Amino acid sequence: MNPRHALLLSTLLCYGLAVSSQAHAFDLGNALKDAVKQQTGGEATTGSEVQTPAGSASTQTSFNWKSPSPEEEMALGRQLAGNLLGAAPLVKDAKLQAYVNQVGRWVASQTDRQQLAWHFGVIDSDDLNAFATPGGYILITKGLYRKLDNEAQLAGVLGHEVAHVVKKHHLKVLQKSQLLNLGASVIGDKVGKGDQTLDKVIGSGAEMMARGLDKDAEYEADRVGVALSVRAGYDGYGLPEVLQTLGQVNQSDDSVTLLFKTHPSPEDRLTRLGDAIGSRLDGVNEGKLLADRFYRLPK
Numbered sequence: 001m002n003p004r005h006a007l008l009l010s011t012l013l014c015y016g017l018a019v020s021s022q023a024h025a026f027d028l029g030n031a032l033k034d035a036v037k038q039q040t041g042g043e044a045t046t047g048s049e050v051q052t053p054a055g056s057a058s059t060q061t062s063f064n065w066k067s068p069s070p071e072e073e074m075a076l077g078r079q080l081a082g083n084l085l086g087a088a089p090l091v092k093d094a095k096l097q098a099y100v101n102q103v104g105r106w107v108a109s110q111t112d113r114q115q116l117a118w119h120f121g122v123i124d125s126d127d128l129n130a131f132a133t134p135g136g137y138i139l140i141t142k143g144l145y146r147k148l149d150n151e152a153q154l155a156g157v158l159g160h161e162v163a164h165v166v167k168k169h170h171l172k173v174l175q176k177s178q179l180l181n182l183g184a185s186v187i188g189d190k191v192g193k194g195d196q197t198l199d200k201v202i203g204s205g206a207e208m209m210a211r212g213l214d215k216d217a218e219y220e221a222d223r224v225g226v227a228l229s230v231r232a233g234y235d236g237y238g239l240p241e242v243l244q245t246l247g248q249v250n251q252s253d254d255s256v257t258l259l260f261k262t263h264p265s266p267e268d269r270l271t272r273l274g275d276a277i278g279s280r281l282d283g284v285n286e287g288k289l290l291a292d293r294f295y296r297l298p299k
Contacts (some may be wrong), residue, residue: 023082035256044208046133066261068171068175069133069283070116074116074136076133076134077133077134077165078137080133080170081133083140084123084131086140089123090121091123091124091141093297096145096295096297098120100120100154100158101119101120103158104162105120107155107158107228107229108136111162111228113136113166116136116165117135119137120138120139120140121138121139121140122140122142123139124142126143126234127143127258127259128249128255128256129143129144129258129259129262130144130157130158130161131161132161132170133162133170134165134168134170135165136165138161138162140157140161145297147245148242148294149241149294150238150295151234151288151290151293152234152235152238153238153239153241154227154238154294156229156234156238157224157225157238158225159225159232159239160222161222161225162214162225163220163223167217169217170213173213173229211262212262212263215264215268219264219276222276224230226273227279229287234287234289234290235288236277236281240273243266244266244270247265247266260280
């Protein structure tokens with residue numbers, strides 16, 4: 001991670017939100033591709049450039065890919081989130097960032113991974129998308145946020161991303177690729193020696209963000225995301241409503257190019273989600289929409 005990315009991320013870590021002075025819209029898909037090229041093109045990053053707590057993966061003598069600790073997972077996710085922040089500045093609106101962190105952390109508190117230091121942010125992109133990295137770093141685009149009408153829908157979107165972290169979807173893909181390619185002991189030794197192996201791992205993670213997970217992981221995140229939002233007291237139809245909205249966007253629209261590339265179609269997701277939920281929500285107490293509390297971005 002270069003110093004600029006580390007500075008942005010350290011602000012996010014310290015305050016649970018971040019404000020960029022370089023807010024602008026851009027092509028997020030190409031920005032992620034650039035992050036891949038930068039990370040895999042030989043630009044070495046070192047642990048000293050990242051402000052991480054003692055005992056994190058960047059300061060340990062090895063990285064246990066076979067069974068990473070929460071601290072190692074958070075350090076890895078922090079690097080990946082740094083790539084996203086380097087590609088996409090956060091919206092210059094402190095109230096927005098604080099609000100999204102409040103909602104996100106409440107949803108995340110319904111999981112069994114409360115030991116993670118969860119962080120949420122809204123990035124300044126007109127794309128319709130959201131991202132999660134291992135360790136609890138979650139970012140939603142301004143374009144998608146503007147499509148939301150109430151807090152229940154926000155909770156549903158964030159619940160989907162929280163589910164990716166809880167189920168370790170991205171981490172498992174990285175684990176599998178690294179263990180197959182190099183072997184757990186070998187990569188542990190190399191990371192411990194501080195060469196560019198971890199940089200290549202981060203590059204693989206950035207590429208995964210641009211390529212997407214498999215469909216089953218997305219379907220599972222939808223199911224778990226709805227369950228988490230309901231557990232948090234929200235109306236359970238928040239996420240399905242967002243999927244309906246996304247399904248109405250023209251597929252040729254540039255704002256959904258990356259989303260449709262990295263996710264199953266909204267129609268397929270709704271069908272799978274409907275089959276999984278069935279009548280289960282009928283016996284659940286009516287959840288809250290909290291439309292009046294929803295923070296609305298200025299026009």
